[in-house]
Amino acid sequence: MPSRKPAAASGALSLHFKKFLQQGRGIASLAPSSRKLAIAACRGILPHRPQTIVELGAGLGPITAHAAQRMHPDSRLIAIERDPDFAAYTRRVVPCAEVIVGDAGDIAILLAERQVTQVDLVINGLPTPSLPEPVKRKIFEWMANLPDTVLISQLTVMPWVYLPMYRHLFDRVHFDLVLANVPPGGVYHCNGLRPEYAAWL
Numbered sequence: 570m571p572s573r574k575p576a577a578a579s580g581a582l583s584l585h586f587k588k589f590l591q592q593g594r595g596i597a598s599l600a601p602s603s604r605k606l607a608i609a610a611c612r613g614i615l616p617h618r619p620q621t622i623v624e625l626g627a628g629l630g631p632i633t634a635h636a637a638q639r640m641h642p643d644s645r646l647i648a649i650e651r652d653p654d655f656a657a658y659t660r661r662v663v664p665c666a667e668v669i670v671g672d673a674g675d676i677a678i679l680l681a682e683r684q685v686t687q688v689d690l691v692i693n694g695l696p697t698p699s700l701p702e703p704v705k706r707k708i709f710e711w712m713a714n715l716p717d718t719v720l721i722s723q724l725t726v727m728p729w730v731y732l733p734m735y736r737h738l739f740d741r742v743h744f745d746l747v748l749a750n751v752p753p754g755g756v757y758h759c760n761g762l763r764p765e766y767a768a769w770l
C-alpha cells in the first residue's frame with residue numbers, strides 16, 4: 570500500500586535547511602517542495618495504469634510521497650538521492666518507493682543494475698542547470714535514449730529564467746507555474762529532447 574504519511578514533518582524541515590546552508594546550489598531550494606508543487610510534478614502519473622516512474626533528487630520525499638499516493642498500485646517508483654540522510658528519511662516515509670542512495674549521473678548504471686529496461690516517466694527534482702557538467706552530460710545522454718513519448722517533468726524554483734532554455738532543448742514544453750511554494754516555482758513538462766542539448770552542456 571502506498572504511504573499516506575506527510576513527507577516533511579517538523580524536524581525534517583530543519584534538516585533540509587541545514588543541508589541547504591551546507592550545500593547551497595546542490596540543494597537549490599530553501600524548503601522541501603509544497604504540496605501544490607508536488608501535485609504539479611506528478612501530472613504525468615496515471616492512476617489507472619502501471620508505470621515505471623523515476624524520480625531524480627528525492628530530497629525529503631514530498632514528490633515521492635505524492636507520487637506513491639497517485640500511482641497505480643502495480644507501478645514501480647524509483648527515487649535517486651545522493652544525500653544518505655535525505656534518502657533514509659524518504660525511505661522511511663514512503664516505504665513503497667525504491668530509494669537509491671547514489672549520484673543521478675549514474676542513472677543508466679543504477680537502473681541497469683535493477684533490471685529496469687523501460688521508463689514511463691521522469692520527475693526531475695535536481696537543480697539541473699547548476700549540476701557539474703559531467704553529471705549533466707550523463708543525465709542528458711540517458712534522457713536522449715528514452716522514447717520520445719516519455720514525459721520529463723523538471724521542477725524549478727526559477728520559473729521564468731529557465732523556460733526559454735527548456736523550450737530550446739525540447740520539442741514540446743508545457744509549463745505549470747506554482748506560486749504556492751517557497752520560493753515560487755513550477756514544473757516544465759517536456760517531451761522530445763533535441764540534439765541541441767549537446768551544445769548547451
Ligand SMILES: C[S@@+](CC[C@H](N)C(=O)[O-])C[C@H]1O[C@@H](n2cnc3c(N)ncnc32)[C@H](O)[C@@H]1O
Pocket residue numbers: 595596597598600601602625626627628629630631632649650651652655671672673674694695696704724
Ligand atoms: C531542490 S532539492 C529537491 C528535493 C525534493 N525533490 C523536493 O522537491 O523537495 C534537490 C535534491 O537533489 C539532490 N541532488 C543534487 N545533486 C544530486 C545528484 N547529482 N544526484 C542525486 N541527487 C542529487 C539534493 O541532495 C536535493 O535533495
